[in-house]
Amino acid sequence: MPDPLVYLQATGVAAIVSALIVLMVARQRLLVENHRWDAANCVALGLGLAVGGQLLAQRIAWPPASGLDRFLVIIIPALLGIEFIAAAQSIPARLTWILRLSLAAAVPRILLHDSVYLSGPTAWTIWHSLLILSLGSLLLASVWLLLVRLFERSADASIPLSLSVAILGAGLSVMMAGYIKGGATAFLLVSVLVATTFATRVTRNRQAPVILGIGVVSLFSVLFIGTFFGRLPLDRAFALGLAPLLCWATEWKRSSDRNGWFVGLIRLMLIAIPVIVVLILMKRDFDRNIAPLLGGVQINVSNLKIEKVTER
Amino acid sequence: MRRLVSAWVLPAVIGAIVCLSGQSGIAADDYDYDLVHSSVSFKARHLDISWIHGRFNDVAGKFSIDRENPAKSTFELTIKADSIDTANKARDEHLRQPDYFDTKQFPTITFKSTSTKPIDGGYEVTGNFTMHGTTKKVTLVLKGGKEHEFKGVKRVAFSTELPLKRSDFGFDKSAIGPIGDEALIFIDCEGMRK
Numbered sequence: 291m292p293d294p295l296v297y298l299q300a301t302g303v304a305a306i307v308s309a310l311i312v313l314m315v316a317r318q319r320l321l322v323e324n325h326r327w328d329a330a331n332c333v334a335l336g337l338g339l340a341v342g343g344q345l346l347a348q349r350i351a352w353p354p355a356s357g358l359d360r361f362l363v364i365i366i367p368a369l370l371g372i373e374f375i376a377a378a379q380s381i382p383a384r385l386t387w388i389l390r391l392s393l394a395a396a397v398p399r400i401l402l403h404d405s406v407y408l409s410g411p412t413a414w415t416i417w418h419s420l421l422i423l424s425l426g427s428l429l430l431a432s433v434w435l436l437l438v439r440l441f442e443r444s445a446d447a448s449i450p451l452s453l454s455v456a457i458l459g460a461g462l463s464v465m466m467a468g469y470i471k472g473g474a475t476a477f478l479l480v481s482v483l484v485a486t487t488f489a490t491r492v493t494r495n496r497q498a499p500v501i502l503g504i505g506v507v508s509l510f511s512v513l514f515i516g517t518f519f520g521r522l523p524l525d526r527a528f529a530l531g532l533a534p535l536l537c538w539a540t541e542w543k544r545s546s547d548r549n550g551w552f553v554g555l556i557r558l559m560l561i562a563i564p565v566i567v568v569l570i571l572m573k574r575d576f577d578r579n580i581a582p583l584l585g586g587v588q589i590n591v592s593n594l595k596i597e598k599v600t601e602r
Numbered sequence: 603m604r605r606l607v608s609a610w611v612l613p614a615v616i617g618a619i620v621c622l623s624g625q626s627g628i629a630a631d632d633y634d635y636d637l638v639h640s641s642v643s644f645k646a647r648h649l650d651i652s653w654i655h656g657r658f659n660d661v662a663g664k665f666s667i668d669r670e671n672p673a674k675s676t677f678e679l680t681i682k683a684d685s686i687d688t689a690n691k692a693r694d695e696h697l698r699q700p701d702y703f704d705t706k707q708f709p710t711i712t713f714k715s716t717s718t719k720p721i722d723g724g725y726e727v728t729g730n731f732t733m734h735g736t737t738k739k740v741t742l743v744l745k746g747g748k749e750h751e752f753k754g755v756k757r758v759a760f761s762t763e764l765p766l767k768r769s770d771f772g773f774d775k776s777a778i779g780p781i782g783d784e785a786l787i788f789i790d791c792e793g794m795r796k
Binding site for chain 2: 349351355356357358404405406407410412467468469470471472515518519520521579580582583
């Protein structure tokens, strides 16, 4: 089990680094054009993650061997690269979306690369693989498109914050399912996302596609890794992965005089419901399966059942 | 004279060549790993005060033993990491996850010999040991090698112990926790001649 204090320090420093970069750029008025704010957000998120990962002494194999390694060294840099080019070069929105959707199509394949699902004697058939990978890509692309569309309708910090709540729930769920390192990675992601969101909000900037992109892809990847490499149940992964779409509920009835804070609060409360339900279920399973391993004795001898939880 | 050569000498030479080549083929015996009478088990430190024991239930392998030229003997073992069994279902599930063996990514643990040297009472076998996606050169001291024929099948058996550090094989040091870094693998295998 990683030291919680080290995680707290790493996430704190990562958040500070991300926020400081956004605030410094704003203070220096380095960016005149609005769309270039996203380039600054890319740098803030990327540096925050890099510093946090360094403080955690995260051991990443090269070439990346596990799903988590591939997420951290292939998917995140690729996404930051796409968003940076899109922002800095101000390429047409259509081209940006082609790049984003191409990445969404590749993410499930990259995460499952060289695993038992795609290679070896027990690998899925070609049709089975195509079905699972296509469904994964479709889900990722749909959530991404819908959240960006919602952000375009009502640019609000509550959308990236809702994503952060879902990622936090996903991370805790993956940890409680027994994959501690995979789940703990979510803390770092949440810290830089929240810090960048608040810093962007403080600077009264509304550009946030990169924050949404990193949020959606991170949520999907943590759940995907947790399900296929860990033991996160598929139904709970679906619930957490689709939870951010509940933000759309506030668009049911639009009025011009609605309070932004109130809408944001409603969104956060809506998304908290499935997240809390999943966490309660995961905690129940954790107490039943994992907790006894961490410090308990369980003896079952026919009718005699002794359960004693002692200090590890 | 020419007729004598073609009638007797040539067949004799050819026969001798065939016999010699046949003998060299017989010198190396090929064996299959007998899962029923073999085991691959391990123990790892818990809290640095005790040992946790476990085994792998699904193992396959083959070895070829050349009594005349032991350096030509070869040994291969493939362990399915998913078959880990520590007599606790929940712990086994936990050990299969990416914090430990990551069996969906690294389904097998393998050993393949690269050189063999006869020693007193067995063989010293050097080879590539791959676990958790990392390959290291290790040397096993295989004790045994006694043959026994049972119900018409020739059998041979070896035993060895392999101490290793999990951190040497890509296991995350920060996730090592209460289960210690060091583990000891015990291999007791019986081979059945093909």
